[in-house]
Amino acid sequence: MTDRRAAVAAMLDARSIAVVGASPRAGSFGERMVLEAARGSARVHLVNPKYGHIGDRRCVPSLSDLDEAVDLVLLGVPDSALRQQLRAAAEAGARSAVLFGSAHGIRDDVRMLAVDAGMALCGAGCMGFVNVAKGVRALGYLEPDTLPEGTVSLVTHSGSAFSTLLRANRGFGFRLAVSSGQELVTDTADYLDYALDDPGTRIIALLMETPRSLPRLRQALLRAAAQDVPVVILTVGGSPGGRAMVAAHSGALAGEGAAWQAFCASTGAVHVRDMAEFTDTLELFAAERRSRGGAIATVHDSGAERALTVDIAHEMGVRFAELSPDTITTLGSRLDDGLVATNPLDVWGTGADTRTLFGACLRAMSDDPAVAVTALAVDLVAEFDGDTAYADAVVDVAKDTDAPLAVLASVPSAIDRAVAARLRDNAIPVLEGVRSGLAAMAHLACWPLPLDCPDPVEPRPTSATGFDLLAHYGIAVVPTRAAHSADEAVAAAHAIGYPVVLKTAAALHKSDVGGVVLGIGDDTAVRRAYDGMAALGGDVTVSAMASSGIEVSVGFVRDDAFGPLVVVAAGGTLVELLDDRAIAYPPLSRMRATELVDSLRIRPLLDGWRGGPRADVDALIDVVVAFGRMAVELADVYDAVEANPVIVAPRGAVAVDVLAVPTVDQKIT
Numbered sequence: 001m002t003d004r005r006a007a008v009a010a011m012l013d014a015r016s017i018a019v020v021g022a023s024p025r026a027g028s029f030g031e032r033m034v035l036e037a038a039r040g041s042a043r044v045h046l047v048n049p050k051y052g053h054i055g056d057r058r059c060v061p062s063l064s065d066l067d068e069a070v071d072l073v074l075l076g077v078p079d080s081a082l083r084q085q086l087r088a089a090a091e092a093g094a095r096s097a098v099l100f101g102s103a104h105g106i107r108d109d110v111r112m113l114a115v116d117a118g119m120a121l122c123g124a125g126c127m128g129f130v131n132v133a134k135g136v137r138a139l140g141y142l143e144p145d146t147l148p149e150g151t152v153s154l155v156t157h158s159g160s161a162f163s164t165l166l167r168a169n170r171g172f173g174f175r176l177a178v179s180s181g182q183e184l185v186t187d188t189a190d191y192l193d194y195a196l197d198d199p200g201t202r203i204i205a206l207l208m209e210t211p212r213s214l215p216r217l218r219q220a221l222l223r224a225a226a227q228d229v230p231v232v233i234l235t236v237g238g239s240p241g242g243r244a245m246v247a248a249h250s251g252a253l254a255g256e257g258a259a260w261q262a263f264c265a266s267t268g269a270v271h272v273r274d275m276a277e278f279t280d281t282l283e284l285f286a287a288e289r290r291s292r293g294g295a296i297a298t299v300h301d302s303g304a305e306r307a308l309t310v311d312i313a314h315e316m317g318v319r320f321a322e323l324s325p326d327t328i329t330t331l332g333s334r335l336d337d338g339l340v341a342t343n344p345l346d347v348w349g350t351g352a353d354t355r356t357l358f359g360a361c362l363r364a365m366s367d368d369p370a371v372a373v374t375a376l377a378v379d380l381v382a383e384f385d386g387d388t389a390y391a392d393a394v395v396d397v398a399k400d401t402d403a404p405l406a407v408l409a410s411v412p413s414a415i416d417r418a419v420a421a422r423l424r425d426n427a428i429p430v431l432e433g434v435r436s437g438l439a440a441m442a443h444l445a446c447w448p449l450p451l452d453c454p455d456p457v458e459p460r461p462t463s464a465t466g467f468d469l470l471a472h473y474g475i476a477v478v479p480t481r482a483a484h485s486a487d488e489a490v491a492a493a494h495a496i497g498y499p500v501v502l503k504t505a506a507a508l509h510k511s512d513v514g515g516v517v518l519g520i521g522d523d524t525a526v527r528r529a530y531d532g533m534a535a536l537g538g539d540v541t542v543s544a545m546a547s548s549g550i551e552v553s554v555g556f557v558r559d560d561a562f563g564p565l566v567v568v569a570a571g572g573t574l575v576e577l578l579d580d581r582a583i584a585y586p587p588l589s590r591m592r593a594t595e596l597v598d599s600l601r602i603r604p605l606l607d608g609w610r611g612g613p614r615a616d617v618d619a620l621i622d623v624v625v626a627f628g629r630m631a632v633e634l635a636d637v638y639d640a641v642e643a644n645p646v647i648v649a650p651r652g653a654v655a656v657d658v659l660a661v662p663t664v665d666q667k668i669t
Helices: 003-012 028-039 079-091 107-117 159-166 189-197 214-226 240-245 249-254 257-267 277-285 303-316 325-332 354-367 389-400 418-425 434-445 464-473 484-496 521-531 572-578 590-598 617-633
Strands: 015-019 042-046 058-060 072-075 096-099 122-123 130-131 136-139 149-156 174-179 202-207 233-235 271-272 293-300 371-377 403-408 480-483 500-504 518-521 540-544 550-559 564-570 581-584 638-648 652-656 658-662
Touching: 003 189, 015 079, 028 042, 042 214, 072 136, 079 096, 079 107, 096 303, 122 130, 149 159, 149 189, 149 240, 149 277, 149 658, 159 174, 159 277, 159 617, 174 189, 189 202, 189 214, 202 418, 202 658, 214 233, 214 257, 233 257, 233 277, 233 354, 240 249, 257 271, 257 581, 271 277, 271 434, 271 658, 293 303, 303 371, 354 371, 354 389, 354 658, 371 389, 371 434, 389 403, 389 418, 389 581, 403 434, 464 658, 480 484, 484 500, 484 521, 484 540, 500 521, 500 617, 518 521, 521 572, 550 617, 564 572, 564 590, 564 617, 581 590, 590 617, 617 638
Parallel strands: 015 042, 015 072, 042 058, 072 096, 096 122, 149 174, 149 202, 202 233, 233 271, 293 371, 371 403
Antiparallel strands: 130 136, 130 174, 480 540, 500 518, 500 540, 550 564, 550 638, 564 581, 638 652, 638 658
16 A cells, blocks of 8 residues: 555544544534544544643643544644644644645645645545544534445535535435545545445545546546446536637637546546436435446326426437337236327326336336336325325335336425335435436446547657648648748649639638638639738648538647547537537547547538438548547647548548647747
8 A cells, every 4th residue: 555545544544533623612613523523433632722621531732742643633723823733743643634724825835744744634625524434523514423324435625515415315325425625635536546445335426626636536537447336426617728728719619517528438437417416326326226228218107297308308318218019018008098108108097006007117117128227207296195106116116126216206395205215215216306317317327438448648749730740640631832922822833733722821710801712723813812811911821622521620629637638529610600519538549539420410411411422430530539649649739739620521531721739838840
């Protein structure tokens, strides 16, 4: 075990805790720290020079007065005293500390103190942590005395979300819950390594505001995938660098959250959008009924709500499974006249023997080989006649199958909590919203996600620029020459061969300013086009006319936190208007590159939309893979490189324009 991992383990498994700033004053922060620490299993020492005893516990003036070197120090002191007390903790041999304060203005000093001492730090600006499995409570705020124990290890940058999730009253419990705050020393990757060393962790839940230590985090997430431990990640705020990537078309397309999505996809993590989807997904995965692959199925007691579910699923891109003929026959034999055996299924009829009817339909759905996860979609309201048929039906089916099952409700406030508790006691998830529940079902249906693991690429800078740079990576480009006068433009056209294209070199969006003239057929037309661009400057390029085809933008942008990201988008002048793009974390295998292209809304154009010729998709995939390699090799040289458009013709794909943005102060020779 490395020193870093040993320090983290000493903190989270602490057998001895010192509470600095302990207080007997009711409601004070110092009192809360003492109460919480005392609820745990660790030996608790109190430190405060104002008191000799607090309750029946001895209180010493300083950490140097302790009779043992403790595993963990809780620093409930103001920022003005933080450096002094952290130094005292290090000198007393403490292996770790929790920093509840913000450490405003002193974070670098605090970090260096802890690093030099080899200490793990939770915080600053955090709520602390609870190791439910080991009974360690290191908190400055009161949480439930008995926390739900289960298989989830949680790390959250948000303190309020920490408390919310601990009190969620959902169908999952915790092995470990950490409010990690600013992560000055110990970060999410460290907590993940600890959790993955614990065989009792079966799910990891992350709520992240800021990406930190991404190479180590990526390795931890890949380790989780290798151990078949699902990781559910809710990210807040998107990529900070994404908003600044406006130098190139592809950069403008990256957008908030795109980097996180690409990062999660590259590691097999499940990326969710809000707290409702987060908790529904955790509850569904916590049932530990794993999908065999396929799509979802739902059974309804309302035609209108079934239609609403279909509408929302269509909007979200969630697929319903196509049922087998045998399943359709089985369902049809159970339904009242006028009802159709289909997925999603409306079972409402006379109401006779609801338990048997709904149970049989759920069983038939869950047995179908195309169905990955099945839900009974009912509102689960309190029944004033005491009817429990819906819950009975799901419990009956759950006893006879290992297939994933859930109840999907529409309005959380209308759910009968007693019935929901009964279902959860039987390991049946209750998903508390149609949109969030459908998303959770879709996540389970496609988990584990296929990992994209191409051969590693090492940085290998090149001195090539522009079209030569693309050609260096095997990307076909149109023959192009630079010109600085009308005579040079004519000479370039002769060398390339008519017809040609003349473009200004002085504008990014060339067509917007009249800086592109296509199909020039003779010397006179070259001179006329050159003169027409005179107001834009005298530098132009002359290129061969490319064959007609579908225009696609392919490039990479460098994010300050995530590093290079490959962007594939609808190309040409419609690139921003269509907002049709896909983002990936490089390098890329052909499988991942194909997924990017297939995800574009313009994908049908490549197959020959309305009688058009089929484009050479394989050639486009080659370009995307090449940009994935370029992104890794040149991430320190360029902030962005974009080929827009790449014209994908029936045979081949050729780049007809290129934009390269060097990094600040980067010298390209």
